[in-house]
Structure formats: structure tokens, C-alpha cells
Amino acid sequence: MNHVRVRDDECKGCAVCVSVCPKGCLAMSGKLNTMGYEYVHFFHEEACTACGLCFLSCPEPSALTVLAEQEVE
Amino acid sequence: MIGQVQKFGKSDSFYDTYERKGEGEQSTHYCPGCGHGTIQKLIAQAIDDLKIQDRTIFLSPVGCSVFAYYYYDTGNIQCSHGRAPAVATGVKRTVKDAIVISYQGDGDLAGIGMTEIVHAANRGEPITVFFINNAIYGMTGGQMAPTTPLGRKTLTTPFGRDRDRDGMPMGMAELMQAIAAPVFIERCSVATPKELLKTRKAVHKALQNQIDNKGFSFVEILSPCPTNWGMSPVDARTWMDQQMTLLYPLGNFRDSVTKQDDRPGDQEEPLWLDDEALVDLLKGASDVPVMRMEPLSETQRVKIAGFGGQGVLSAGELVATCGMSEGLAVSWLPSYGPEMRGGSANVSVTLSMEDVGSPLVDHPNVLLVMNGPSLDHFEDQVVENALVFVNSSIVTRKVRRTDVRTIYIPATDLAQEAGLVSAANVVMVTAYLLLSKAIPLDTLKRCIPLVLRKKAFLEKNLSLVERTMVYLQENGMV
Amino acid sequence: MGKRLMKGNEAAVHGALMGGCTHFFGYPITPASEISQAAAYYFTAAGRTFLQAESEVSVINMLYGAASAGARVMTASSGPGIALMGEGLSYLAGAKLPSVVIDMQRAGPGLGNIWPEQSDYNMVVKGGGHGNYSNITLTPASAQEMFDFTRKAFELADRYRMTVFILSDAYIGQMMEPVEISGPVLHGQRKDWAVYGDSQSRKNLISSIYMSPALQRKHNEELQQTYRQVEQEVVDYELYMADDAEIVFVAYGIVARICHSAVHALREQGIRASLLRPKTVFPFPKNVVEDFAKRGIPLAVVELSSGQMADDVSLAANGNVEVLRYLTMGGETPTVAELVSSVRRDLATLGSRRSS
Numbered sequence: 001m002n003h004v005r006v007r008d009d010e011c012k013g014c015a016v017c018v019s020v021c022p023k024g025c026l027a028m029s030g031k032l033n034t035m036g037y038e039y040v041h042f043f044h045e046e047a048c049t050a051c052g053l054c055f056l057s058c059p060e061p062s063a064l065t066v067l068a069e070q071e072v073e
Numbered sequence: 074m075i076g077q078v079q080k081f082g083k084s085d086s087f088y089d090t091y092e093r094k095g096e097g098e099q100s101t102h103y104c105p106g107c108g109h110g111t112i113q114k115l116i117a118q119a120i121d122d123l124k125i126q127d128r129t130i131f132l133s134p135v136g137c138s139v140f141a142y143y144y145y146d147t148g149n150i151q152c153s154h155g156r157a158p159a160v161a162t163g164v165k166r167t168v169k170d171a172i173v174i175s176y177q178g179d180g181d182l183a184g185i186g187m188t189e190i191v192h193a194a195n196r197g198e199p200i201t202v203f204f205i206n207n208a209i210y211g212m213t214g215g216q217m218a219p220t221t222p223l224g225r226k227t228l229t230t231p232f233g234r235d236r237d238r239d240g241m242p243m244g245m246a247e248l249m250q251a252i253a254a255p256v257f258i259e260r261c262s263v264a265t266p267k268e269l270l271k272t273r274k275a276v277h278k279a280l281q282n283q284i285d286n287k288g289f290s291f292v293e294i295l296s297p298c299p300t301n302w303g304m305s306p307v308d309a310r311t312w313m314d315q316q317m318t319l320l321y322p323l324g325n326f327r328d329s330v331t332k333q334d335d336r337p338g339d340q341e342e343p344l345w346l347d348d349e350a351l352v353d354l355l356k357g358a359s360d361v362p363v364m365r366m367e368p369l370s371e372t373q374r375v376k377i378a379g380f381g382g383q384g385v386l387s388a389g390e391l392v393a394t395c396g397m398s399e400g401l402a403v404s405w406l407p408s409y410g411p412e413m414r415g416g417s418a419n420v421s422v423t424l425s426m427e428d429v430g431s432p433l434v435d436h437p438n439v440l441l442v443m444n445g446p447s448l449d450h451f452e453d454q455v456v457e458n459a460l461v462f463v464n465s466s467i468v469t470r471k472v473r474r475t476d477v478r479t480i481y482i483p484a485t486d487l488a489q490e491a492g493l494v495s496a497a498n499v500v501m502v503t504a505y506l507l508l509s510k511a512i513p514l515d516t517l518k519r520c521i522p523l524v525l526r527k528k529a530f531l532e533k534n535l536s537l538v539e540r541t542m543v544y545l546q547e548n549g550m551v
Numbered sequence: 552m553g554k555r556l557m558k559g560n561e562a563a564v565h566g567a568l569m570g571g572c573t574h575f576f577g578y579p580i581t582p583a584s585e586i587s588q589a590a591a592y593y594f595t596a597a598g599r600t601f602l603q604a605e606s607e608v609s610v611i612n613m614l615y616g617a618a619s620a621g622a623r624v625m626t627a628s629s630g631p632g633i634a635l636m637g638e639g640l641s642y643l644a645g646a647k648l649p650s651v652v653i654d655m656q657r658a659g660p661g662l663g664n665i666w667p668e669q670s671d672y673n674m675v676v677k678g679g680g681h682g683n684y685s686n687i688t689l690t691p692a693s694a695q696e697m698f699d700f701t702r703k704a705f706e707l708a709d710r711y712r713m714t715v716f717i718l719s720d721a722y723i724g725q726m727m728e729p730v731e732i733s734g735p736v737l738h739g740q741r742k743d744w745a746v747y748g749d750s751q752s753r754k755n756l757i758s759s760i761y762m763s764p765a766l767q768r769k770h771n772e773e774l775q776q777t778y779r780q781v782e783q784e785v786v787d788y789e790l791y792m793a794d795d796a797e798i799v800f801v802a803y804g805i806v807a808r809i810c811h812s813a814v815h816a817l818r819e820q821g822i823r824a825s826l827l828r829p830k831t832v833f834p835f836p837k838n839v840v841e842d843f844a845k846r847g848i849p850l851a852v853v854e855l856s857s858g859q860m861a862d863d864v865s866l867a868a869n870g871n872v873e874v875l876r877y878l879t880m881g882g883e884t885p886t887v888a889e890l891v892s893s894v895r896r897d898l899a900t901l902g903s904r905r906s907s
């Protein structure tokens with residue numbers, strides 16, 4: 001399964017990633033990080049296509065990391 | 074085996090932690106949802122993909138992105154407000170292989186820095202410009218930018234931007250399109266995923282162009298400033314998509330295939346001269362041999378005056394060169410600026426055995442006048458016993474002073490007879506040197522080629538010197 | 552060794568190339584245009600870079616860019632242009648970038664005229680832009696010194712990572728004198744702080760920003776430290792016939808040349824006049840002035856301004872002696888005869904005041 005890793009402490013809760021995800025895999029978590037922002041939460045692994053749109057739209061360099069499932073040796 | 078691999082993650086071109094921002098920092102200084110962060114990621118990714126991290130020099134502007142150097146693990150230069158294209162010019166003309174990125178906001182580029190961007194574009198500097206159009210002055214808290222839409226309320230347009238007072242929003246991509254040199258002009262946006270992907274391509278292309286040394290690339294990127302727009306980050310993007318793009322239509326304006334180097338009209342780049350060749354260039358041909366046989370009886374404070382075109386300044390140069398060639402201390406100071414405009418010209422020359430103090434000749438002991446007004450002007454200034462040489466072909470009156478030694482020579486006539494219409498100056502100088510004995514005639518002949526601009530006339534000039542000598546002898550002056 | 556007869560303006564360009572300057576950015580203004588014109592020829596012919604910018608604002612920022620990339624850079628302008636460069640000069644100082652700027656002073660304020668004045672003294676010597684900073688300021692008085700000082704300026708700029716000004720005037724630039732193209736060609740070295748667009752310099756940052764007051768203060772203190780060091784190491788002046796001085800002219804540039812003649816004229820009349828000619832005005836030769844002042848030898852500042860350098864002389868004299876001011880503005884220059892009569896008049900007044 002694909003996965004999007006969220007670094008809670010780097011997320012500023014802008015929700016842009018939530019709005020761009022075509023599969024609705026992301027949502028606000030309802031919890032605050034150390035900066036005081038409500039960070040985002042990845043919850044829908046089955047639907048995620050690892051398209052990267054969430055990553056590309058996010059203004060933060062490393063709040064999100066998109067991991068794709070594939071053959072590895 | 075099935076596993077997970079990173080497909081999208083932090084760019085290598087970003088520092089691991091942003092120490093310049095603070096110890097161990099991982100997040101940016103941008104507001105939540107700010108377009109700067111998104112765009113800078115796209116640029117970092119392109120730097121990674123194109124493998125130009127070592128070569129890249131990133132110019133941070135003044136504006137919210139002033140701290141871009143916190144993030145980019147590349148060479149960094151922070152620039153003054155609006156001037157990054159000039160700085161980029163300086164950088165690129167020093168390190169030609171560097172990839173120079175000028176990243177600028179709309180206040181920076183379209184406001185205060187309009188001159189710099191237009192001229193850098195017009196010169197076709199082979200750099201890449203990313204123009205972040207967020208229609209507002211972000212960093213200073215939300216004042217009107219040149220790009221702010223009509224009617225939009227900002228801190229400095231509390232009643233909305235007014236066309237008659239504030240002008241129309243500025244379309245920079247359109248303006249760039251009016252300039253011939255840029256090779257790539259595109260306007261894109263980060264409002265929607267679709268546009269974002271186009272932006273990614275444009276960023277890539279604009280940098281690839283620089284790698285290929287194609288020329289000036291300009292990418293305008295519409296970008297949200299949720300904070301100063303007073304919108305949520307998501308609403309801001311919706312507004313951009315629905316409204317802002319009406320004002321600023323997206324698309325490629327130019328994607329030229331011609332390489333910068335292939336354009337017509339380019340001069341060949343001159344070769345770098347090594348030390349020896351450089352010294353040769355600077356010393357030139359007119360290295361003057363120095364020898365002095367006899368001491369100078371008196372410091373010569375010479376004033377030569379006439380109208381422009383009579384060769385007054387070069388007559389002075391000839392006298393000074395002769396002095397120099399004799400190992401004397403010399404100075405040459407021309408009349409200057411507005412004084413020249415009326416058509417009159419004069420020059421002060423000093424020849425001395427000791428260092429020349431003031432090069433200004435307030436009270437000449439030698440006066441060479443080439444025309445009437447010059448005699449009127451300088452007659453009273455010469456000292457007692459001065460030598461006054463008058464070009465009697467042109468000056469009709471006599472010298473009134475009786476305490477000076479006056480010599481009348483039909484200099485213009487003599488020159489014309491010798492077939493040199495404009496060489497009356499040579500006659501005057503010859504007469505002066507012969508009568509004053511300040512400089513031997515041989516030295517004069519040796520120095521004429523050093524001063525003469527039109528080398529073809531050298532022989533005629535030298536024979537004019539002889540002719541002048543004969544004239545002075547015939548008339549019992551020497 | 553042979554010499555060439557050339558204008559101060561041309562000599563400066565020769566000095567620049569001999570000093571290892573590789574980049575000249577210019578914008579025309581009388582009486583500095585001839586420098587750009589000569590640079591356009593010689594820099595291009597030598598395979599160096601000459602570029603005419605769109606404004607002095609761009610010029611100074613091109614200097615900023617090229618200096619950031621490690622080049623030896625220069626420009627030349629006059630009052631109105633230097634004023635436009637103010638912000639950029641401040642950025643250069645803040646980012647500790649070496650550069651060389653020639654100011655061929657003309658008369659102001661405003662457009663003024665193109666005759667010589669020395670009224671940019673405060674602007675140049677005291678910085679020219681915002682913030683606490685100084686520029687090393689050299690004051691040539693001959694075509695040879697236009698060559699020598701410009702050549703040397705690049706070494707100073709690199710050594711102290713500062714802007715070095717050549718503060719000259721319309722006459723020194725226009726005047727032709729014999730110039731010896733002397734010395735080896737100097738070259739800038741690779742700088743460990745510059746950005747070259749390569750892996751060794753990748754971590755380097757050129758910036759004048761220090762975000763916290765504490766860091767900005769430290770930066771300021773370091774700059775001031777450099778300026779104190781410059782005061783120790785760079786100050787330069789000429790004393791002319793000063794051993795038996797009865798009165799000392801203080802003057803630089805074209806005025807120093809006039810004073811040189813005035814010294815002779817006064818001595819012919821039995822007055823033991825002397826000349827202190829600063830070759831640097833930042834650092835200012837304070838100690839020499841102070842020394843004369845303490846010995847009670849009156850100082851006569853001759854200056855083409857409202858007394859901008861005279862203020863520095865007064866400061867150094869510290870009330871110990873009379874500082875006479877012979878000031879001319881607007882583009883005129885004092886004649887030797889005028890200086891002689893002023894000195895005679897004022898020495899008489901001082902003498903009678905002392906004896907009474």
C-alpha cells in the first residue's frame with residue numbers, strides 16, 4: 001500500500017493538501033502540534049495513488065513525504 | 074518483495090535543518106498556505122533533477138522571500154529591494170557557468186525594480202527569473218502592489234484600488250513579451266494541481282534554458298498570500314483560479330528555440346590578455362623617450378586659446394609632450410565644459426624643472442592666440458614681459474599691451490599654403506618653441522607623430538615646421 | 552622608464568587594469584564619463600568586462616553581484632550618481648564586499664554644474680548611505696596618483712573587504728600629466744567567502760542581514776573594529792616644506808596643487824608656509840593635524856566646499872589652534888594670489904591678537 005508520512009511538527013494546518021487530494025486521503029487531525037497548528041492526518045492508505053499532489057502543493061519542504069509501494073530487491 | 078520507496082520528499086537542494094533560521098529548524102518562516110513555500114519547493118526539485126545544486130547561485134530579494142537563503146543549500150546572495158536582476162548581471166558576467174536564479178516578488182520586480190528587470194531582459198542576460206505575483210506587498214503587511222486588482226482594498230488603498238489614482242494592474246508577462254531578447258516567457262499559477270504541474274514544467278524549462286545558455290527566461294507565477302488577502306489558504310486558491318486568472322491569463326508567451334549564441338549581431342568575445350600583453354596595451358606606442366640637454370631658463374606657463382576646431386587642445390598636447398620628452402615636469406589642463414560650448418577653447422600648459430604645483434595658469438608668461446576673442450579675453454591676464462604670439466591671419470587688431478613681446482604670424486595662411494587647412498596650431502607652436510628656445514626643434518619633430526591623430530598628414534606637418542622656420546628667418550624673427 | 556602623457560581619467564583606468572580589476576560597470580555623467588569611455592575601450596580590448604548599465608542604481612548592484620562572485624570590480628561617477636548609489640554602497644558595506652568607486656566631484660547641490668567642487672566629502676567619507684559604515688577614501692592630486700591610487704585601491708578593498716573610494720575632482724580628471732605605468736599587474740585571489748557557483752563555495756552566503764539586534768550589534772562592532780584597524784594601517788599624507796612651518800595649508804586634490812604653488816609664493820615673501828596634503832581622508836590624518844595644533848601652528852584649510860573637510864580638521868585640532876577656512880563653492884578655484892593675500896591678512900590678525 002502507498003503511504004503519506006506527515007511530520008506533525010512541520011505542518012501548518014493550511015489544509016491545502018486536503019483540498020487537492022483527488023482521493024480524499026487526508027484530513028485535519030483535530031490535534032495541535034508544538035507550533036500550535038492543527039496538523040493534517042493521512043488516513044486512507046487503500047485509496048492513495050502516490051500521485052504526489054499533496055506533496056507538491058504543500059508549502060513546507062518536508063511536512064509530507066509520499067511513499068509508493070513497489071517491487072524492491 | 075514488495076516495499077515502500079520514497080516517491081516525493083524533501084529536495085536535496087534544501088538544507089536538512091535551517092540553521093540560519095534557528096537551531097534545528099525544519100519549517101519555513103512562511104505563513105500557512107503561502108505560495109512562496111510551494112514555488113520554492115518546485116525550484117528545489119528542478120535543481121535536484123537537473124543536477125545543478127553546486128552551480129546554482131540563488132538571489133533572495135527583499136520581500137517575504139528575503140530569507141530564501143535559509144533553505145537553499147546553494148550559493149546565496151541577498152539583494153537590495155528590486156535590484157536582483159542587476160546583481161544577477163554582475164554575477165553571471167563573472168561566473169558564466171553558474172546557474173543564477175533571481176526570485177522576486179511583485180513589489181520588488183514590478184514596482185521598485187522595474188528598471189532593472191526590463192534592462193536585464195533587454196540585454197538577454199542568460200539567467201532565470203521567477204516572478205512571484207501575489208498582487209500585494211506581503212512582507213510590509215499588505216500594501217498595494219503594481220499588480221493589485223482594481224477595487225481591491227489594501228492598507229494603502231483602504232477604499233480600493235482606483236484606476237485613475239493608482240493605475241491599472243501591471244501585466245509583467247505581457248510587458249516582457251514586448252521585449253525581443255527573452256527566450257522564454259510563461260505565466261502560470263499554483264492555484265490548482267493541474268496548474269501546479271504546468272508550473273513545475275515551466276520552472277524546469279526556465280532552468281534548462283540557462284544550462285543550455287539559451288538566454289533570458291522569465292516565469293511569472295500567480296501565488297496566494299492568504300494572510301494579506303484575508304482569505305483561508307484554500308479559499309485564496311479558489312479565488313486565484315476563478316478571478317485572478319481573468320486578470321492575468323495563464324499560458325506560454327514565448328518559447329524560442331534559437332540559442333542566444335546563434336542570434337545575429339553578436340560581437341566576438343575578445344581574448345583575455347595576459348599580464349605582458351596587458352602592459353603592452355596600456356603602455357601603447359606613444360611611450361615617450363625622455364632626455365633633457367639644457368636646463369629650462371624659466372618655468373613656462375602657457376595659455377593657448379582659439380575657437381574649437383583650431384586644434385587648441387592638441388597644440389597644448391604637443392607642447393606638453395615635447396616638455397615631457399625633454400624630461401621636464403609638465404601639466405596640461407583644458408578649458409572645460411560650458412566654456413567650450415560657445416565654440417571657444419583654451420588650454421593651460423606648464424613646463425617646469427620642478428614639480429608643477431597649480432596646473433591652472435592664471436597669469437601666463439606665454440600666450441598663443443588663434444582668434445580675436447581670445448586676445449580680448451587673455452591680453453590683460455599675461456604677466457609683464459610675456460611672449461604673445463598672435464595668429465595674424467585671423468586676428469586683425471594689434472596687441473595693446475606695451476610691456477610684452479608680441480610676435481605676429483599668419484599661421485592660418487602658412488598652414489593653408491602647405492595644404493593643411495587646420496594646422497595653424499603647428500605653426501604657432503613651432504614659432505613659440507623656436508623663439509623661446511624652451512624646446513629644441515628636433516624634439517618637436519620627434520613628438521609630432523606622437524600627438525598627430527591622422528598619421529597620413531605626418532610629412533606635411535613636418536614640412537610645415539620647416540616652412541615656419543623659414544618664415545621666421547625671412548622676417549628676421551630668429 | 553618611459554611615461555605617457557594622459558588624463559587623470561585615463562590613468563585611473565590604466566591603474567585599475569594594473570590593479571587586477573576585471574569588471575567595470577558605468578553610467579555616463581560629466582566629469583566622470585571619460586573614465587567609463589576609457590574603460591569601455593581598454594577593458595574590452597583586454598578581454599575584461601565593461602558594461603554600461605541603465606542607471607547608477609543598477610551599476611552599484613552589478614558591482615555587488617560581481618564582487619559577490621569574487622571579482623575585482625569598479626565604477627566611476629560624480630555627485631548625482633554617487634548619491635543614487637547610496638543604498639547599494641551601504642549593502643556593500645553590510646555584506647563586506649570589496650569594491651572601488653571613483654567620484655569625480657562636480658558642483659552641487661542638485662544638477663549644479665560640472666566644474667570642480669569638493670562637496671561630496673561628507674557623502675563619501677562618512678559613508679554615503681544608511682547605517683554605520685565607512686569607506687576608505689583616497690585623494691589623488693595628479694594623473695600619476697590617479698593611476699597609483701586606483702591600482703592600490705583593489706588591494707586595500709580586498710584586504711579589508713570594504714569599498715575604497717577615489718575622491719577626486721573635475722580638474723584632476725581632465726588634467727594631462729606624464730604617467731608611468733609602473734608595477735606588476737596585480738591579481739585578485741580566490742576568496743573563501745565568495746560565491747562562485749561551485750561545490751567549494753556552495754555554503755557561502757552574501758548578506759547584510761542579521762536578524763537579531765544582538766547579532767546586528769556584533770556585526771556592527773566588527774565593522775567598526777575593521778575601521779579602527781584601517782585608521783592604524785592605511786592613513787597616508789604628504790608634508791611639504793613643513794619643518795619650519797609658520798602656517799600650514801591643509802588641502803587635497805586640485806586645491807592641494809594650488810596650495811603647493813601658494814607655499815612657494817608665500818616663501819618668496821618671507822612667510823614660511825607649508826602644506827599638509829591628505830592622501831587619505833578616511834582614515835583622516837588626525838595625528839598630524841593634532842600635532843601642528845598642539846605646537847600652535849595655525850592651519851588653513853583650503854577647500855572647494857562649505858568646509859566639510861575643515862570640520863574634520865577642526866575636530867582634530869580640538870581648539871588648540873586657529874583653523875582658518877578658505878572656502879570656495881560653485882566650481883571656482885582660488886588663485887595663488889588670493890591665497891597669498893588671505894594668508895598675509897590672517898597671519899597679521901593672528902599676530903596682533905596674540906601680542907595684545
Ligand SMILES: Cc1ncc(C[n+]2csc(CCOP(=O)(O)OP(=O)(O)O)c2C)c(N)n1
Nearest residue numbers: 135136137154178179180181209210211212
Ligand atoms: C528601498 C526599500 N524600500 C522599501 C522597503 C520595504 N519593503 C520591504 S518588502 C517590500 C515589499 C515586498 O513586496 P513584494 O515584492 O510583492 O514581495 P512579497 O513580500 O509580497 O513576497 C517593501 C516595500 C525596503 N526594504 N527597501
Ligand code: SF4
Nearest residue numbers: 021048049051052054
Ligand atoms: S499522494 Fe495523491 S492520493 Fe495520496 S494522499 Fe497525496 S494527493 Fe492523495
Ligand code: SF4
Nearest residue numbers: 011012014015017058
Ligand atoms: S499542505 Fe502541508 S502544511 Fe498545509 S496542511 Fe497539508 S501538510 Fe500541513
Ligand code: SF4
Nearest residue numbers: 103104107137211298
Ligand atoms: S505575508 Fe503573504 S506572502 Fe508573506 S509569507 Fe505570509 S502569506 Fe506568504
